[in-house]
Amino acid sequence: MNITDVLIRIDERLAEMKVDGRGMSDRSLSLEATGSTDTIRNWRRQATGAKPTAGANIATIAKVARALNVSADWLLTGEGERSLPQSQIISDIIQALPELTPVELETVRAAVLGLRDRHPPEEQ
The missing domain is CATH 1.20.5 (Single alpha-helices involved in coiled-coils or other helix-helix interfaces)
Structure with a gap:
C-alpha cells in the first residue's frame, strides 16, 4: 500500500466535495471516520517520512473511504468501482x-x- 497514492485520491475526493458544497477538512474527515482529529495529518507525516508509524492500515482506510462515500478498493488502489456499492x-x-x-x-x-x-x- 502506497500511502502517498491514497492521499492523492483523498485530496481528489475532498476537492470534489468542496465544489459540491460539502467541503471537509483533513481534520473533520479524520474525526468523522475514526474519532480522532489527527488520522489524515499523521498519514501525511508518514508520507513525508516525518512519522514512520502513523497507523495507516486497511481497516482505517476503509473507514475513511466510507466517510468520503467511495469504495475502499478505489481509495486503496485507484482501481475498481469508485462509488460505494x-x-x-x-x-x-x-x-x-x-x-x-x-x-x-x-x-x-x-x-x-x-x-x-x-x-x-x-x-x-
Whole structure:
C-alpha cells in the first residue's frame, strides 16, 4: 500500500466535495471516520517520512473511504468501482435510522418518497 497514492485520491475526493458544497477538512474527515482529529495529518507525516508509524492500515482506510462515500478498493488502489456499492449505501442508511429524532425520520421519509415519485415505475 502506497500511502502517498491514497492521499492523492483523498485530496481528489475532498476537492470534489468542496465544489459540491460539502467541503471537509483533513481534520473533520479524520474525526468523522475514526474519532480522532489527527488520522489524515499523521498519514501525511508518514508520507513525508516525518512519522514512520502513523497507523495507516486497511481497516482505517476503509473507514475513511466510507466517510468520503467511495469504495475502499478505489481509495486503496485507484482501481475498481469508485462509488460505494448500493448495498453498502442502503446498509449505512438503515444503521443510521435508529439514531434519528422523529422529526429527522419524517424528513428522511419525505425525501425518499419525493425521490421515488420523480422516477416513473418501470414497465414489465
